[in-house]
Amino acid sequence: MAVRVQEEDFDLGVEAAALRGSGDAGALVTFSGIVRGGEGDVAAMMLEHYPGMTEAALEEIEAEACARWDLSASLIIHRVGRLMPGENIMMVAAASRHRKAAFEAAEFLMDYLKTRAPFWKKEETPEGARWVDAREADDDAAARWAK
Amino acid sequence: MKVMYFAWLREKTAISSEEVDGAGLATVSDLVEALRAKGARHAAAFEDVSAVKVAVDQKVVGFDASLEGATEVAFFPPMTGG
Numbered sequence: 001m002a003v004r005v006q007e008e009d010f011d012l013g014v015e016a017a018a019l020r021g022s023g024d025a026g027a028l029v030t031f032s033g034i035v036r037g038g039e040g041d042v043a044a045m046m047l048e049h050y051p052g053m054t055e056a057a058l059e060e061i062e063a064e065a066c067a068r069w070d071l072s073a074s075l076i077i078h079r080v081g082r083l084m085p086g087e088n089i090m091m092v093a094a095a096s097r098h099r100k101a102a103f104e105a106a107e108f109l110m111d112y113l114k115t116r117a118p119f120w121k122k123e124e125t126p127e128g129a130r131w132v133d134a135r136e137a138d139d140d141a142a143a144r145w146a147k
Numbered sequence: 148m149k150v151m152y153f154a155w156l157r158e159k160t161a162i163s164s165e166e167v168d169g170a171g172l173a174t175v176s177d178l179v180e181a182l183r184a185k186g187a188r189h190a191a192a193f194e195d196v197s198a199v200k201v202a203v204d205q206k207v208v209g210f211d212a213s214l215e216g217a218t219e220v221a222f223f224p225p226m227t228g229g
Contacts (some may be wrong), residue, residue: 048154050223056205114227131227132227133227
């Protein structure tokens, strides 16, 4: 169980390899978010956060996932600073005995992270910089986990 | 208390944090009124608070939340991580 907020990049493969040997895991689900790099997409993405609250919020989200599912390991990494198209933004991972818990926990981590962890994205485009608006669909996705 | 601003609230106020005397401020709404009165930049930042979230001592709360014992209040737009 770990959360990391960092400027530097991470290696999804290395992180996954470290988790796959944990406990009695028979399933490992990872998700990573990447700065979109297609034509018409952003030139760069600035990630701002609230130091202190960010780590506390991520730890709370991870603890909630561990309370709901029987996980042998979990990990949340989120980068901050200026990121270029194609670069990693963040990753979550959930390991469990069986795939259902691992899939569900990874999705839960993402849904809660998007709506409860204090990160803000600003896109740099040829027309200027703009703050990314929160999406109602993200709130709806998080709400479905409400007990 | 320490008042912090993130994302476009930081840009509109042109500051990331400031010390504010909390005397006479019972709730977050009272603080917002006091901040609006500080000048044009603050007034612009808090023009539409429906677009603003607030955390008191790093916990997200409503604008009717009490400021009793609060040491850190942060204002920011809805979160967009992930």
